[in-house]
Amino acid sequence: MKYFVIEDDELSNHAEETIYVFEHTKRKNKYGDILSLEDFAAKCRFIEARNRHMYWYKGKNVAEATVHEFEKKIRSEQKVLKELSKEEFIEVRNQFSDIIKPITFPNEATKSAYAYEPEWNDKFFVMETGEIYFGIYWFTTA
Template sequence: MKYFVIEDDELSECGEETIYVFEHSKRKRSYDTIKTLEDFAAKCIFIERRNMHWFWYKGKHVEDMPMWEFEKKIKAEQEELKAISQEEFTELRNKYAPLIKPIEFPIEGIRSAYAYEPEWNDEFFVMETEESYFAVYWFTTA
């Protein structure tokens, strides 16, 4: 899996933004744990949270656990992916394609799903193409 992190306080007027772009080839590998779009989505969330060091903080209400347990917990708690329409996909593509250049946002896919967290103002989009999986995770600190 490849991933890229774009951080900028000038992408929009809402504060400092972070965009994660994830890509994973569907080539056959016996050691690969990503076999479905759901597996890919869980791995993306795990990487984003791991990089934010959320689970290393040993506060009052935070569980201390090894990374493999943390990844397993994310997968178990993952909600069902919600399919999006072609119109919604086009809107998302038009919004994020210019922001992630030179990374190429796929034009079409087999399956696309989208999750929006209004409480945190996060957007998470995953898709499957013939050759790969692709995801964009956007959030702001403001």
């Protein structure tokens, strides 16, 4: 799986924003732990959280966990993906296509969903085509 992080200084006229773009190529020989859109969404959330060093935090009332335990916890807590209508998909594609250039946002999806109900400052979208899984996690602290 590959991912890209676009941060404040790369987003013109967008203050205090971060965008993660995730992509995973489907393979004929299935191996690894990404076999569905739900698996892909959980892996994306794990990568984003890992990058914020959540599992390194050893503060009060925080149980120590290995990386594998942390990923397993994220998978177990993941809510059911909320499917998007065609209109919602087009809205998401239009919102992010220009911002993530030169990365190409796929035009068609066999399945697209919010990984959780989006807030005004926090959106996580995943989709599947015949060849890839694709995801965008956008958040702002503004």
